[in-house]
Amino acid sequence: MRPIDSLQSRLTHTGGAAQPWLAEWWRLVDLGAVILVLALSPSSYGRERRAALSRHIYLDTAPILLGFSVLCALVTVVLTRIVLVTAQSYGLSQYALQVVIRVLVLELIPLTAALFVALRCTIPDGAELAAMQASGELDEMRRHGLDPVRFEVLPRAVAGMFAAITLAALSSLVVLVVAYLVGYGFTASGLAVYTRVFGQVFTPAVTLIFVLKALFFALAVSLIPMASALYGMRGGGVRTSAEMRGLVRMFAVMLLIEVASLVGNYY
Amino acid sequence: MNPTRGPEPPAPSAPDAPNLKFRARLLLIFMLLLVCGSALYVLYARGVFESTQKLVLLADDSEGVVVGMDLTFAGFPIGRVRRIELAEDGKARILIDVAAGDARWLRASSIFTLSRGIVGGANLRAYSGVLEDPPLPDGAVRTVLQGDPGAEIHKAASSARELIENLNALTGSDGALGMTLANLRSVTARLNEMMKVRGGALAVLLGSEAEAKKLTVTLDRTNALLARLDGIAGRADIQVFGEAGVMPETRAAVVRLGALLDDARGTLKKVDAVLVDAHAIGGNVKDATADLGVLRGEVDASLRKIDGLINEINRKWPFARDTEIRLP
Numbered sequence: 001m002r003p004i005d006s007l008q009s010r011l012t013h014t015g016g017a018a019q020p021w022l023a024e025w026w027r028l029v030d031l032g033a034v035i036l037v038l039a040l041s042p043s044s045y046g047r048e049r050r051a052a053l054s055r056h057i058y059l060d061t062a063p064i065l066l067g068f069s070v071l072c073a074l075v076t077v078v079l080t081r082i083v084l085v086t087a088q089s090y091g092l093s094q095y096a097l098q099v100v101i102r103v104l105v106l107e108l109i110p111l112t113a114a115l116f117v118a119l120r121c122t123i124p125d126g127a128e129l130a131a132m133q134a135s136g137e138l139d140e141m142r143r144h145g146l147d148p149v150r151f152e153v154l155p156r157a158v159a160g161m162f163a164a165i166t167l168a169a170l171s172s173l174v175v176l177v178v179a180y181l182v183g184y185g186f187t188a189s190g191l192a193v194y195t196r197v198f199g200q201v202f203t204p205a206v207t208l209i210f211v212l213k214a215l216f217f218a219l220a221v222s223l224i225p226m227a228s229a230l231y232g233m234r235g236g237g238v239r240t241s242a243e244m245r246g247l248v249r250m251f252a253v254m255l256l257i258e259v260a261s262l263v264g265n266y267y
Numbered sequence: 268m269n270p271t272r273g274p275e276p277p278a279p280s281a282p283d284a285p286n287l288k289f290r291a292r293l294l295l296i297f298m299l300l301l302v303c304g305s306a307l308y309v310l311y312a313r314g315v316f317e318s319t320q321k322l323v324l325l326a327d328d329s330e331g332v333v334v335g336m337d338l339t340f341a342g343f344p345i346g347r348v349r350r351i352e353l354a355e356d357g358k359a360r361i362l363i364d365v366a367a368g369d370a371r372w373l374r375a376s377s378i379f380t381l382s383r384g385i386v387g388g389a390n391l392r393a394y395s396g397v398l399e400d401p402p403l404p405d406g407a408v409r410t411v412l413q414g415d416p417g418a419e420i421h422k423a424a425s426s427a428r429e430l431i432e433n434l435n436a437l438t439g440s441d442g443a444l445g446m447t448l449a450n451l452r453s454v455t456a457r458l459n460e461m462m463k464v465r466g467g468a469l470a471v472l473l474g475s476e477a478e479a480k481k482l483t484v485t486l487d488r489t490n491a492l493l494a495r496l497d498g499i500a501g502r503a504d505i506q507v508f509g510e511a512g513v514m515p516e517t518r519a520a521v522v523r524l525g526a527l528l529d530d531a532r533g534t535l536k537k538v539d540a541v542l543v544d545a546h547a548i549g550g551n552v553k554d555a556t557a558d559l560g561v562l563r564g565e566v567d568a569s570l571r572k573i574d575g576l577i578n579e580i581n582r583k584w585p586f587a588r589d590t591e592i593r594l595p
Binding site for chain 1: 287288290291292294295297298301302304305308309311312313314334335336337344347
């Protein structure tokens with residue numbers, strides 16, 4: 001009877017540990033659903049809220065566009081050159097640009113853009129929310145009958161999603177242009193071949209996975225820091241800070257999305 | 268993370284609101300343009316906007332062919348694989364969309380090949396030998412010719428293996444080369460042995476010492492015969508080329524013959540002169556004959572005149588004329 005007792009106690013312990021973990025994830029999913037519904041409902045974009053939304057969108061996206069584009073261009077120049085020289089030395093130069101498009105546009109750029117947005121916009125936004133929560137500002141709003149999710153979380157989450165998608169699209173464009181210039185030089189004669197190579201890489205399945213990946217990355221980087229800020233303070237008894245846990249959770253989700261996209265693309 | 272960004276009030280500050288709104292709108296439009304442009308570019312790159320004609324290639328094996336790969340003509344991509352399916356007869360049907368603008372390179376006599384490199388994917392290529400042929404119709408079905416360097420490598424490897432086996436068989440201890448070398452070794456040993464004793468290599472070649480002796484005797488006699496032949500040749504030389512030999516006399520006869528020919532040439536010249544004279548005489552005779560013709564004509568005229576005169580006289584002469592006709 002003793003082994004059964006120990007198994008039961010172990011199961012109880014595991015279940016007790018898993019419960020808050022599951023509850024946190026459930027709250028995250030719940031908040032995500034609420035934010036999505038609010039983001040898709042026209043009533044969220046009323047005249048009085050449009051100003052705040054515009055402000056968040058502009059302040060989250062515009063300052064990082066130029067810097068990230070330049071960074072992407074530099075990385076692309078270096079990586080394209082490496083791939084081209086290596087491919088040439090093996091006599092496989094016809095595959096070089098295809099490899100560059102696959103590696104940079106399909107895999108690296110969306111991930112880097114999402115991480116950049118997370119570090120520069122959504123994690124600071126989450127910290128703001130956490131500070132508001134700590135100072136009791138959000139509770140004050142609740143007392144006045146204002147929903148903090150609608151007034152404070154939604155603009156920041158939408159701005160984060162907008163920034164992630166814009167950055168992914170712009171950096172993909174920059175990478176494509178720079179890779180072309182490095183591969184063919186300042187001439188238009190390679191455009192047809194380059195477009196063909198691009199078309200060969202972007203099959204319908206790959207395009208769909210790319211779009212879904214960019215969307216899920218945007219959702220992950222914009223929602224998880226907000227959820228951690230809103231609900232993280234309540235979970236007592238955990239040694240790590242709410243911000244750090246949110247960060248780890250966000251990286252885990254991004255890793256999962258990336259792995260799922262790789263499985264979809266190459267298996 | 269960002270120390271400059273503190274908790275923001277829910278409402279933005281009034282002075283920068285319109286400017287921010289406008290910029291946010293610009294950003295929104297920029298993002299929409301970017302996303303829509305990217306989508307359009309992907310569609311364009313996938314060939315959605317180009318008009319195409321269909322081509323079906325039949326292959327025994329479609330390994331290496333993937334959807335989206337190019338069909339090339341002279342190194343330029345002119346079409347792309349849209350679909351691969353297995354036909355009822357077990358052959359692979361490769362459905363290709365050929366761009367309408369590039370379809371003019373494909374003719375009814377064009378051939379299509381599917382080759383697989385050792386490195387990299389398969390290649391679909393089109394060749395049009397006669398560009399004056401009628402163009403390939405839409406939906407044409409053609410069999411694709413397949414070439415596989417990998418299979419060639421297997422063939423070459425099996426041929427090389429056969430070659431090596433043959434070499435091994437040749438060079439083995441019981442092989443032809445080994446036997447030959449063994450025979451050579453025994454011959455050399457025997458040669459050495461015979462060189463030491465008598466007869467030398469001849470005895471080895473002819474089999475026995477007696478045969479070698481016979482050959483030596485034959486050679487001696489041949490030498491003696493050659494010496495005699497040498498003497499005969501010397502005597503014949505004297506007979507032919509000596510002072511009283513055949514050759515000097517022949518030379519004198521030839522000299523005499525030359526003189527005789529000179530004489531004959533002089534005689535012929537004289538005969539030639541005589542012939543010239545005869546020719547002149549003949550010409551004179553011809554002239555005389557012409558004169559004789561004229562003279563005869565004149566004589567004939569004179570005679571006719573005389574005849575007329577006599578008739579006249581006879582008519583006018585009444586007497587002493589006997590006009591009676593006597594019958595016999």
